[in-house]
Amino acid sequence: MKKVAVIMGSDSDLPVVRKAADTLKDLKIPCEVHIYSAHRTPDEARDFARSARANGFGVIIAAAGMAAHLAGALAANTTLPVIGIPLKSSVLDGMDALLSTVQMPRGIPVAAVAVDGAVNAALLAAEILAVSDEDLAGALNERRAREAEAVREKDRNLKID
Ligand code: RP5
16 A cells, blocks of 8 residues: 655644544554654755655645645645645644645645644545555545444434533
8 A cells, every 4th residue: 555644844743743643543554754844854855755656655744834835845846645734823823824735826736624634634645545445445434434423322312401
């Protein structure tokens, strides 16, 4: 199976980014997690993206806050699908990162999930890989069925006094 790369701009992003890695692990998708910054370590970010396809990756997830150029900078250097996670920081509630991630110019796409949407980023990466992987598609269907059942159970147990 192709690997998923989970790249974050800073170790301060880890509390949110961990949820993406955990979700991939639950689905038994091999992943690598790295800290590469579009601004602080641009050479490492570029080199990683340029060699990612040859190194066995199928999707790149990129999480960053503030002026979040990481997803776009990686996408500029690969034609692998790149999923951006805009992160909420202490100011502007993540609106800065959301716009920086999602407003890509024509020709260099980034698929942006919600602010702090790490679980959905991992699920979207899994869905991309599942296009050519029936076992993974089955695992995704099972996960949805389990989550739907959990909601039904909450409905059955709901009591409002
Ligand atoms: C971004 O700046 C990082 O992705 C992080 O969300 C934010 C702040 O980074 P630190 O100053 O906490 O390292 O590039």
